[in-house]
Amino acid sequence: MYESQTYGAILQRMLSAVPDDIDKRPGSIIYDALAPAALELSEIYVNLDRQLKEVFPQTASDNNLDLLTEPFGQERNQASYAVRKAIFTGQSGVPINVPIDSRFSIAGVTYRVILRITSGQYELECEQPGSVGNQYFGTMIPIDYVDGLVVATLADVLIPGADRESDDDYRTRFFLGVRLPATSGNKADYRKWALEVDGVGGAQVIPLWNGPGTVKVIIIDAEKLPASPTLVSIVQDYISPADGTGEGVAPVGADVNVVAATSVSVNITGTIVRDGSRTIEQIEEDFASVISSYLASIAFIDNANVQYAKLGAMLLDVTGVDDYTALQLNGSTGNITILSGQVAVLGTVNLT
Structure with a gap:
């Protein structure tokens, strides 16, 4: 908002207010007197611009974001213990x-x-x-x-233990809750309830999956992998420990079934041209790390298939790789389709 209020613009504006019969050239008394003041004012505008961003949830950070979202009944997820x-x-x-x-x-x-x-x-x-x-x-x-x-x-x-929720993740969850409010046991409610349990990293809700009154909640853990039986049991007990009785947070009459996501292994093979700076083992390790992060980023996002072209671009970005040929995902050169209730999990990486 205050991008135009630069040191040069402020100094020029101040000098223009000085009568022309006074020496205003660089090095003159009036120039040297006004320049430090112009610099300080430009810093004030920089800070004003920074502070302005902290009063809107779209751009606020850290504690300021927490204070803005608190009146809406939402809180940042803190780090949990594995x-x-x-x-x-x-x-x-x-x-x-x-x-x-x-x-x-x-x-x-x-x-x-x-x-x-x-x-x-x-x-x-x-x-x-x-x-x-x-x-x-x-x-x-x-x-x-x-x-x-x-x-x-x-x-x-x-x-799984989870780190303190980042600003971007919390902001996304906040806007989701504001724009799709949870009310009276709707889909947003069940997703919200699942995410309230420590260790849950994502949830999908399928209403009427087995007839009237039935709800399936599919969860992944904080590392974006299929939830363990222990975590599934904890979420089940929190939402609905006994079907239809209203003992958990779910309303009376709801038959809730909490399950872990189904994993879809992504096995990668390919031939690469190395630049000689690194071994094939080092390249494989770095590529596997990058792919794991990518798969976690698309977990439980609608229509987020594993994209062949994106993985190829990631391979080229790995230090030590000049080019690649014959890259395959699960034996093919196409995308891997991830359906509802599924999560992509890195299998094997075999580069030659």
Whole structure:
């Protein structure tokens, strides 16, 4: 809004107000007196422009965005804690039990035992919030002494930890809620309820999927992958633990079925021309990382198929790649169709 209020424009305007019979050339007394004031005024206009953007939800950021959306009953999703499965064994690989609240560490990330699943298998909660709790697998080091413990293995991600919701993601969700308000158990309500559960990264709602009064809620986790059985169970209990009784947030009479999305593997093969700066293994690793991010970005977006041309462009952008030939997705050179209730998941990447 104040783009025209530059240092040069302000200084010229100030000099034009000085009588012409006074020396106004650069280096003159009046010029040197006005120049610092013009610079300060231009900075004020820059700050005014910045502050103006913070009073509209379209452009506000961080705490200002939170304050603007709060009167509408919406809140930013804060970082959540990952829940993982762990396996504990003693001599000869015999499962052993460990005390609740005992703590373990892997790669500097710590976990606390919260629930026994079965003999030698437990649920652990990460003590650090965010996606860091999802990243590591393998042998853990006990922080607390556990008698008879030989190996502690960190295994499945039961409920993914999620990072604090970004401005862009929160803004999108805010506008969705304002423009498609949730009322009396409509589709927007069920989607809103599913997203209120920590670890849920997306939801689709299919009304009347099995006759009158039935609702199917399909969910993915915070990493945009099919939800685990544990997360599905938590969302089911929150929305409707008993069909039609209104015990959860769903209205009386609603027969709600929460399920995980179906995964569609994306297997990539191709031949590339390298520029000699990197190995084929390094290129494959970088390409897989880029594709995983792309698949996550299109998860549960309507009509968001996996686009062959886009993946080809991404491959060319990988450092070390000069060109490619014979690129195939699941054995073909076309797009991969992703239907409702499905989510694309990276399978294998094999470049030669």
